[in-house]
Amino acid sequence: MDTSTLLLVDIVLHQRSLRGAARHSGRPASSIAAALARCESALSTSLCQRAGSGLVFTLEANRLAPSITEAAQVARRLYAPGSDPFLSTVRLQALGRFIEVAERGSIRQAARALMLGQPQLSRQLAHLETALGHTLLERGTGGTELTATGVRLLDDCSRLLQLWGQISRTSEDRFRRAQATVRLGSIMPLGYESEIARQLAKLTASWAITRPKQPLFISSTTAEELLRGLKSGAFDVVLLDTERLPEDLEGAPIVASGLAIVGAKGTDIAAALRDRPIALPSPRSGLRLRIDQLLDMTFSDAERDRLTLLEIDSIPVILNLVLEYGFVSVLPRASVASIRPDLHSIALPSAFDMQYWLCWLKSAGHSAAGIAVLDAIERATVPAPH
The missing domain is CATH 1.10.10.10 (Winged helix-like DNA-binding domain superfamily/Winged helix DNA-binding domain)
Structure with a gap:
């Protein structure tokens, strides 16, 4: 500093x-x-x-x-009147070395204590005096003495170092914590009873037991943002809803979930999607890609153009549109099963099941983090109800 x-x-x-x-x-x-x-x-x-x-x-x-x-x-x-502290910047380390010389009364002894060469320390002190615009030390054959200005500024130098120590006291702990933290990105859970929310809760509980000294940070966003964050280094590991992994990723499937047309009665999939407006997430999500597959298999291009589609990257808003405003949507069955007893749905064939993958970049550092998270998920046990 x-x-x-x-x-x-x-x-x-x-x-x-x-x-x-x-x-x-x-x-x-x-x-x-x-x-x-x-x-x-x-x-x-x-x-x-x-x-x-x-x-x-x-x-x-x-x-x-x-x-x-x-x-x-x-x-x-510390600066002499007329000096520009923005142009004559001084490192706090140099102030600490000035204090060491002042306390020992000798550049030679201070250099030995600091494990520096005496010429090197002398040059640093000369630069410090030039930068501050003050003569701080009188050098003589018997050692080094402080000038009147040096005496006056010694306390200020000590106080500045003390203040910086207080300001930066927790920075080393924060740095170590940031370096040790595993950053997991996840698709957005549908709700607290959704499969994703259950898996993340199991993971967190298991991680706290198996790795109590290593922080785990979890953040939720869209699949597109997760992939971007993984490649930029914002995430070490991500939980994606995708049919297959991109070639530059490796990982493992952890759970699958069946889908249903929510808010629709009967068994006619085409009629359910054609007769009501459809609330669905944007193409930035893996779920939307699966919905598009369903629409492509069910309707011709002309029929698709007549559908009423509203893109909303917020599952709670989609659910409210289904519950209160007559919309339908395609959502994981297990996630919506207990939302409301009278909520109708049409289960989709297993070919449309969503696969959730834990994945990471193909590199040693990311692989270690991914395997650690995968291990925590596999070790997780659901506690017995009280």
């Missing part, structure tokens, strides 16, 4: 925008963004997210803001 980064991040936290911080500091917006990214990397946490033209700050940013402000105030006091 360095003084310039602390000063710029403090301005961002007060201005609440990158452009405002750029105007206030006279620095380019790109420099502000880079400083914010450096600080977030050092802290292993996010401080803000873009929202339109502004920023939304995290709870962690709000918690750290007072300490960052105090650290920025101390950092400003």
Whole structure:
């Protein structure tokens, strides 16, 4: 960490925008963004997210803001009047080495303690004095003494390092946790009684027992976003509803679920789909691909054009349209069986069953995570009811 980064991040936290911080500091917006990214990397946490033209700050940013402000105030006091702290940035490591020399009264002894060469340490101290615009040390044959300015700034250097220690105290733990976390992406469960929700609950319970020290993060989205996240590194493992795996993935099927036309009576599949509007997810989901297969097998192109289809990537909204507004949909049978006793449905042939796959990229790191999740699922047992 360095003084310039602390000063710029403090301005961002007060201005609440990158452009405002750029105007206030006279620095380019790109420099502000880079400083914010450096600080977030050092802290292993996010401080803000873009929202339109502004920023939304995290709870962690709000918690750290007072300490960052105090650290920025101390950092400003280190510079001589007229010095530009944005151009003459100083690493906090250099301040720590200055403190070591001040406490030992000798560059040679400090270099030995720091396991540095004496010429190297001397050059770093000279650079520090140039950057701050102050002479901090008087060098003599009997050792090194602090100048009056050096004495005055010594406490500020110590305080700045103490503040940074408080600000970054949990960053190492966060970094280790982030490195150890297995990130699982899943298609969106239909509800708490759906097969996907049951499988994820079993997995989580088993993971907590078998790997209590390794965090598991689970997030739900569409199949298309899951594949994109897997390839970008946002997910280590994903749970997909797909007929077959893409060639660059490997994995295993974990469960299958039959489908039904929900909200329809009788046994005539074509009539059920033709006579009512159909609420269905977008093609970004594996379920939609299966529904399209059903529609292609049931209707000609001309008949398909006459169907009323509404795409909605929200299962709760689809269910409400079925329950309250006379729509039909194609959904997993087990997921809707207990929603309402009078909810009619037509079961589809087993050829339309949905297969759920646990899958990952074909690489050593992803394979290890995938096998660990698969093992936890296979070990999971459903507890007996109380």
